[in-house]
Amino acid sequence: MSYPLPDILNHYGKAIAKVDGIELKGKSVPNTSINGHMTSFLDKDGIMGLRLAPGELATFLKEHHTELMDQHGRIMKEFAVVPAAVFNDLDLLVRYMKMSVTSTKALKPK
DSSP: OOOOOOHHHHHHHHHTTTTTTTOOOOOSEEEEEEEEEEEEOOOOOOOOEEEHHHHHHHHHHHHHHEEEEEEEEEEEEEEEEEEEEHHHOHHHHHHHHHHHHHHTTTOOOO
16 A cells, blocks of 8 residues: 555544644655644555654653654654554544644744
């Protein structure tokens, strides 16, 4: 499969719609971004990666027993794998996506 399952993409879209300042982008890799920096994305298997500030990232990884996102053998040191329990809880997912947007806005635009 070269794109996420429709239900996953639909749920991702619902979360995006609840976060000001981002919109769904990308055809082959659905994603969101701010000032040229990706804030979240879905990989080809429908796994969500979420950019978080260093302190938030460490807390997220520990609290949700997850890991850094690995894409094509490369560890994405600013992105966490969003576990199913977080992804499926729309309110919790939106809360973390808002955190991502806030911290990403602080980065120098590309």
